[in-house]
Structures are given as structure tokens and as C-alpha cells.
Amino acid sequence: MTNTETYAVPTGFGSPELIGLLNREMRKRWSAVAERTDQMAGYALLAPGKMLRPMLLLTSADATGGDSAQLLPAALAVEYLHVATLVHDDIIDDDELRRGRPTVHTHYGMPDALVTGDFLILNMTSTLLECTAVQPAAVLEAARVLSTAGSDVCRGQVREAGMAGDLNCPVGDYQEMVALKTGALFRGACRAGAILGGATAEHADAVTRYAEHLGVGFQIFDDLLPYLADSPTTGKPATSDVANLRPTFPVLVGYQAAGDGDRRRFAEALSGRMPVADSHRLMRELLISTGALDLSRARAAEEIAWARESIADLPGTAAVEQMLAIADLSIDRNR
């Protein structure tokens, strides 16, 4: 998997070959399972996702001089953790659509969906431990990195909930929250891949920096998506952020740039008192008129440039190309 052929021109996030391999392995494990809990996990896992975090783990191993061929279980493990957070997030936000399909709790009910998320988190650890070709000490370190990343994601989710409706939230606090909620798992995936691949500390740090910048850029662009595209493209309702009163990056930036009149309109759009479709439309107008959309896009692009810079000197050139392409795509996508 380290040779250049597998890193073909990317469509989506990563080489079609690697994504195909990940999807086949996922189907093999989850498409014909007997127990209801496993079936629900399969329902969540086999929805067409970007496989971004598994790709980051595999390419980070290759980019730092390792061989990702042994690390497929670890790549699945990080996706399990990611999907678990989606399943639980959807319960919290009561979102009905994810990846173009009914969410797990919409399909199976809240109690079973809650347990399915737990099940996926627990499968993260047991699946990671299938990497038996790797030194036990490296597997332990990767498990530590990924479980700590998961804990940080939780801290980020709680901080995000605490910010609901707060237009005066400092942008710095928002960025700290994003570094936890989104950045931590990107960071965990890249760092775990490097560690499992036997990278030097310097190379592991390089992919870690890449991941941190990628995480921020990715999340800012994610915050923009609802105002760039409609539900059928993103796979989830464009109105979810206003419905949940999220002061996202463009919203905070727009609010700070706005005069008193517009600030009142921002507050109205994020009050939860208007029909969500109207809130969303009003918010979109405000983000355009205050220049917040353009400003946020530029800010995301800056992070992506830093992400690119972080990995310039790594030895696995084909994989580095792949990671550069992933960085570019993270701010040029419609879902």
C-alpha cells in the first residue's frame, strides 16, 4: 500500500483504491451480522461517509516512512469512534438525516441508538488491538492517543453545548472548542498512524501539526457548508446549526463585524423563536452582508496552508501528496 499506484488522483477524500479497500473491509465485517446491536452498528457504519479519518491514519503511517498495509484495523477503529460521536450527536441535536439517510435514533429509537454509540466506542479499542503485526508498545501508545482524543472530543461537545445561543462567545473560545470537538480526532488519527508505522518523534509531530491545522480549517468550512449548499448535497439538514442555536465560526465573526441593527437581527436569527427555515435564510443574508462568509473562507484557507506546510519534509512523498490533496479538498467540498 506504500507504492505510488495506490495513490491515484483522488475523488473524494483519498485514493479510490484505499477508500475501496476500507469500504470492502467495513462491509465484510458489518453487512451480515446476527445480533441486533451489530446490525445497528452496521447501519451507522455502512452509510456512505468520507472515510476521512481512516485515510488520515493510513496516509500518516505511509508519509512518515511506515507501511499502512498492516494498519487496516486501526483505520476502522478511528472511524468507529467518529461514527459513535455522530450517532450520539444526532440524538442530542435530534437531527433526522445523516449522510442522506435517517439517523440511527430515527430508525431504531433513542435507547438503542444510545447503546449503539457506546458499542462503537468499545469496538474502537478491541479493533485497534487487532494490529498484531505492530510492536505491543506502539499499539498501547496508539490506544492511548486515540482514547485521549475521544475524551477531548467529549470535552469539545460539552463546551459547544455550553455556547448555545451565545453570540458574545469569544472567537478564541470557539477555536479552542473546535480544536477539541473536531481537531482532536484528526490529531489522534494522524498521530496514531505515525506511531503504529514506527515514525520518528519528529515525523509524528509533523503529521500532528498537519492534523491540528486541518481540523480547524475543516471545521470552519463545515460551519460554512449550510450556507453554501442545500440539504440533499450535504446529507444533513442545512438548518441544523440555527435550529440548535450554534454560534459557529462565521456567525461569531459576522456578529463582531456587524453594527447594532444587524446585531439585533443576528440575535433574532439565533433566538430559536422563528421558524428554522426563516432563521436560516436570515442568517445566510447576514453572513453575506457582513462579509463573514468570505472572511471565514479565507481563515479556513490559511489553516489549510499551514497544514500543507507542516508535512512538506516527510519521507513518504506519494502519501504526502495524498495528504496535501486531502487538505485542499477539506475546503473545497459539498458535504
Next chain:
Amino acid sequence: MTNTETYAVPTGFGSPELIGLLNREMRKRWSAVAERTDQMAGYALLAPGKMLRPMLLLTSADATGGDSAQLLPAALAVEYLHVATLVHDDIIDDDELRRGRPTVHTHYGMPDALVTGDFLILNMTSTLLECTAVQPAAVLEAARVLSTAGSDVCRGQVREAGMAGDLNCPVGDYQEMVALKTGALFRGACRAGAILGGATAEHADAVTRYAEHLGVGFQIFDDLLPYLADSPTTGKPATSDVANLRPTFPVLVGYQAAGDGDRRRFAEALSGRMPVADSHRLMRELLISTGALDLSRARAAEEIAWARESIADLPGTAAVEQMLAIADLSIDRNR
């Protein structure tokens, strides 16, 4: 921790010294934490619990010839997993009281409680990995055992939910469910303790069998508790099982022993159509009149006898005494 002095006459589940040590360590880690997520985890963890699963892990290490002194993080880890399932169970059942205090979602709201459970599961892995004095291969195996146990608990929870209101559920299905929902974590705790302590395969299997029988006996007695004691003693509402339409062990046994008239009354008590206090009172009468309470108690005692037998030949005699006392207490308690 392997000498006999620390295994004093038990009050509660295990030696007061070991329980004191566990409680002090728990407080040290969780009583002065800054982040809201950690505070919520602390709220859940520092409620006065039995510390049964951590005790099982530590005593299993000592009983099989190991030294539990190095395994405090692993003991906490198994309690994190257990408490995570309680936090999530309470959301699912919407129970308001646990260990005599408001449940996490009652105190902090559902969204944050849900994330707190995830956080605790993730802390299980990272905390277990603090056992650096143990061989990495043994830590990996213990992590596998505990995460697999957690997955089994999830499968058990989903099966339990599927049985709601079903008085015709075969007792065998119920026992399989209990082996997953309750037994798996007892099994995981004992087996992980043995593995981390460097036990032989034979000795690890002995504590595993002990745990399996203890789990069934413990759960059957747990099912009896609401009909033996009132809420202030058990720390959770005695009416929870009927409110959630759980066909528990005594209920299934009583229903099978009952004639047509009593069967109709069983169905009424578990229909969710009566006020829960009335359902609970009717169920209690039925369980007494059908002999189900006595029968269940005898069945639990049988499992406990088998649990005792399983560990008779282990080398760590003081710890074995402790495990025998735990087994006896599991069917002679009021919470």
C-alpha cells in the same frame, strides 16, 4: 496488598482498606477538576457505590498469585465503564435517582449526561494503560478483555430492551441476556485482573467461571431487591423495573408457575397502564403468592455456590476468602 492484613472482615463488598484506597484514589482524580466534562464524570464517579467490579479485579489478581498493588488504574478503569453504563441506562429508563442522588441527566440534562457516559468509556482505556509496571502484552490483552466485555454489555442492554413487556420470554433467553448485560463486566473484571497479575491460563479460567456464576446470582438477586426493600435503601426507585416493563427473573418464573387468573394479573402489572406504585404492589403480591421470590432466591444461591466452588483451589488464599465473602454478600444485601 497481597498480605492478609488488608483483607479484613468485609463490610460492604470487600475489605474496608481496599475500598478506602479505591475511594481515595477516585477522589484524588475527580474531586478538583476544572473542565465541566470532568466535573460531570466526577459527579457520577464519586457517588457512593459498592466498588464491586474494581474489588473483583484486584482480588482476582491476588487470588491467582499476582500482586494487585500495581493495578489500581485498571481497577478504576473497570469502574469507569460500569458507571458509564449506569449513566446511559438512567437516560434510557429516565430514572431520577441513583445511589441515593439525582442521576446525571437529572442533574445536568440529557445531552451532557450522554457525553459524560462516552467520556467515561474512553477514560477506561486511557486509565487502564497507566499500568506501566505490567508487561505491554498483558495490558493489551486486558484492554481487549475489558473492551469486549463492554461490547457484550451493550448487546445485553439491547436484548433487554427488546424483551420489554414480554412475559412469554423464555427464562433461557433472559439468562443469556443477563450473562451479557451483567455477567460480561464481572467476567471482564476478574479475567483482566488475573491477566494483569500474570496468572496461568488455568487460574484465569477459574476466576472467569467464578465471575460468570457471580454475575447470574448477583443479577437475579438484583431483580429481587425491589420486592424486598424500598427506595431509600436501594438508592434507586423500587418501581423502576415495572415502570420500564422489565420481565425480570422472578417475574418470568412467577408467570410460568401461575394459573390463568394470575397470568392475567401479571400481564396487568406489566402493561404500563396502571399507576407504577399499584403495578409494583400487585407484582409483589404475585411474586410472593406464586412462590417466585423464594424460587429466585434459591436459584441465586445455587449460582453463588458454583461461584464459590470455582475458586476453591487458587493459590492466593487471603484474596480467595475475600472473593468468597463477596459472593456471599451478593445475595445478602440491601442495595
